[in-house]
Amino acid sequence: MLRRRFLQGSLGGMALAAAGGGGAAAAAPSPVVKTTQGDVRGALVDGIHVFKGIPFAAAPAGADRLRPPQPRAPWGGVFDALAFGPKPPQGPYPPLVAGLLPELAGPGEDCLTLNIWSTELGDARQPVMVWVSGGLFEYHGTGACPWYNGAGFARDGVVCVTISYRVGAEGFLYLDDGLANLGLLDQIAALAWVRDNIAAFGGDPGKVTVFGESAGALSIATLLAMPRAGGLFRRAVVQSGGAHHVSSAATAERIGRRLAEKMGVAPTRAAIAAAPLDSMLAAQAALREEMTTQPDPAFWGEVLFTNLPWQPVVDGDVLPGHPFERIRAGAGAGIELLVGSNTEETRLFLVPGGTIDTITPEALAGSIVAYGLAVEPTLAAYRELHPGASPGDLFSAIQTDWYWRLPALRLAEARAAQADAAPTHVYEFAWRSPQFGGRLGAGHSLEIPFVFDSLGQQTQATHGNSPPQALADAMHKAWVDFARTGDPGWPRYDLGRRAGMRFDTASRLVEDPLGRERVLWRGVR
Numbered sequence: 001m002l003r004r005r006f007l008q009g010s011l012g013g014m015a016l017a018a019a020g021g022g023g024a025a026a027a028a029p030s031p032v033v034k035t036t037q038g039d040v041r042g043a044l045v046d047g048i049h050v051f052k053g054i055p056f057a058a059a060p061a062g063a064d065r066l067r068p069p070q071p072r073a074p075w076g077g078v079f080d081a082l083a084f085g086p087k088p089p090q091g092p093y094p095p096l097v098a099g100l101l102p103e104l105a106g107p108g109e110d111c112l113t114l115n116i117w118s119t120e121l122g123d124a125r126q127p128v129m130v131w132v133s134g135g136l137f138e139y140h141g142t143g144a145c146p147w148y149n150g151a152g153f154a155r156d157g158v159v160c161v162t163i164s165y166r167v168g169a170e171g172f173l174y175l176d177d178g179l180a181n182l183g184l185l186d187q188i189a190a191l192a193w194v195r196d197n198i199a200a201f202g203g204d205p206g207k208v209t210v211f212g213e214s215a216g217a218l219s220i221a222t223l224l225a226m227p228r229a230g231g232l233f234r235r236a237v238v239q240s241g242g243a244h245h246v247s248s249a250a251t252a253e254r255i256g257r258r259l260a261e262k263m264g265v266a267p268t269r270a271a272i273a274a275a276p277l278d279s280m281l282a283a284q285a286a287l288r289e290e291m292t293t294q295p296d297p298a299f300w301g302e303v304l305f306t307n308l309p310w311q312p313v314v315d316g317d318v319l320p321g322h323p324f325e326r327i328r329a330g331a332g333a334g335i336e337l338l339v340g341s342n343t344e345e346t347r348l349f350l351v352p353g354g355t356i357d358t359i360t361p362e363a364l365a366g367s368i369v370a371y372g373l374a375v376e377p378t379l380a381a382y383r384e385l386h387p388g389a390s391p392g393d394l395f396s397a398i399q400t401d402w403y404w405r406l407p408a409l410r411l412a413e414a415r416a417a418q419a420d421a422a423p424t425h426v427y428e429f430a431w432r433s434p435q436f437g438g439r440l441g442a443g444h445s446l447e448i449p450f451v452f453d454s455l456g457q458q459t460q461a462t463h464g465n466s467p468p469q470a471l472a473d474a475m476h477k478a479w480v481d482f483a484r485t486g487d488p489g490w491p492r493y494d495l496g497r498r499a500g501m502r503f504d505t506a507s508r509l510v511e512d513p514l515g516r517e518r519v520l521w522r523g524v525r
Contacts, residue, residue, distance in 0.1 A: 037072050042116070057193075067179070086106060086108025086142075088142070088164060088166045089166075102145060104144040127159070130209070133145065134214025134215040136215055139167060147458070148162050159198060159202055159203035163187065165186035168280075171183025174255075185318065211236070218245050224243070235335060240340075242411045246319070247314070262287065291309060343442040347444075348445060378520065401525075422486070426498075428510070477489075478501070497511060498511060
């Protein structure tokens with residue numbers, strides 16, 4: 001049985017310390033740990049060793065800007081790993097997101113860092129979980145968010161690591177010049193660092209689980225299809241993601257050249273790297289504005305549907321082919337997988353600003369056509385599934401299925417169809433937030449503090465004042481058990497029973513949770 005959650009005060013102290021505030025009284029010196037780059041010193045907080053901002057690669061600046069991650073030169077003396085490293089360079093969050101999702105670090109160039117929580121150091125051989133955060137491949141990319149506090153995993157015998165990676169054009173610029181997907185290469189570099197060093201922090205390099213949400217989950221599904229990621233992890237958790245969201249080389253190159261045009265420089269990596277960083281970030285913002293106001297399908301292609309101008313690109317080298325097709329053909333088949341989504345993902349983006357109430361029946365019908373479905377049978381099916389739903393509610397449900405739930409399900413199906421694939425387990429997060437008059441629902445990202453057992457860490461805006469701790473206990477335990485054994489506590493997904501766990505105030509195993517939708521979308525998504 002897992003030990004009960006640690007005092008919220010200790011978590012708060014760690015968050016305050018990271019932000020430059022209080023919490024020093026709870027900390028004591030931690031033993032120095034040797035890494036391949038040099039010695040690092042963290043802090044001991046309520047029995048948990050915490051190391052923040054450890055560089056796993058050189059700063060991607062100067063001659064290394066817009067280049068693959070390079071090894072970090074050894075440092076002399078002892079590196080004080082006491083504060084989170086900076087976020088990768090990026091523009092400000094969209095206002096609605098900024099008001100809901102907390103953050104403790106600002107952007108900076110020396111951004112390729114990671115953070116570690118562990119109760120044991122040395123030869124403890126504990127399972128390891130490496131968190132890859134989300135953010136549209138354009139924002140975030142850091143482990144400093146208090147929702148991602150790894151102390152809960154450490155308390156329960158798992159070494160928790162959170163990593164940063166480059167986002168936006170810094171991480172995913174493509175110009176058909178032999179370089180691509182630098183943000184994914186950053187993730188691989190972090191995992192290689194974990195392989196080489198985590199044993200000194202009490203972890204087992206042979207028992208690494210990668211887990212992530214949204215763009216982090218999309219990254220992990222893509223890593224399954226990447227030869228360079230082979231051997232770096234044993235298990236994977238894909239939260240609100242799948243293997244469908246990538247750009248073709250042609251689309252990615254058009255976007256890269258348009259970025260250079262907006263910056264007023266030649267469409268070469270050297271010219272873009274030589275320009276001021278602010279110029280690139282301003283051009284990124286202008287690109288997103290153009291995508292919104294001038295949604296030309298001939299230019300934007302698949303990005304018009306994903307809203308991810310900097311998503312991974314099928315370049316033929318780093319990513320040799322479409323990740324879903326590669327996984328369906330057996331790539332990553334030896335990796336044990338836990339995959340799922342939230343019941344009402346899109347409501348996070350539609351409810352806070354009131355957009356959900358502005359969607360007309362005509363706009364709803366247009367979206368159905370754009371997704372490749374017939375309007376009347378689709379509306380009839382979704383109205384039956386969601387009695388009394390408004391056009392905005394139906395739009396949200398349909399987009400949630402296209403964007404998140406169906407890709408996650410198809411990933412599970414692709415794995416279940418392979419006789420020799422490692423087990424795949426499926427979940428659904430269905431707890432409905434009370435916020436915004438209860439309309440936020442089981443929205444995107446709301447499962448994260450339940451998984452980390454970090455409720456109360458600046459979660460009130462999205463989860464209210466009394467989210468169910470029992471649900472956090474259940475989800476957190478499932479993730480811990482999966483990291484330990486590959487079994488989260490319910491049957492593996494197969495094409496007969498199609499069983500999955502639905503997490504809610506009363507969690508239960510369900511049979512074929514997306515049965516009606518998967519048939520409706522067959523051949524389309």
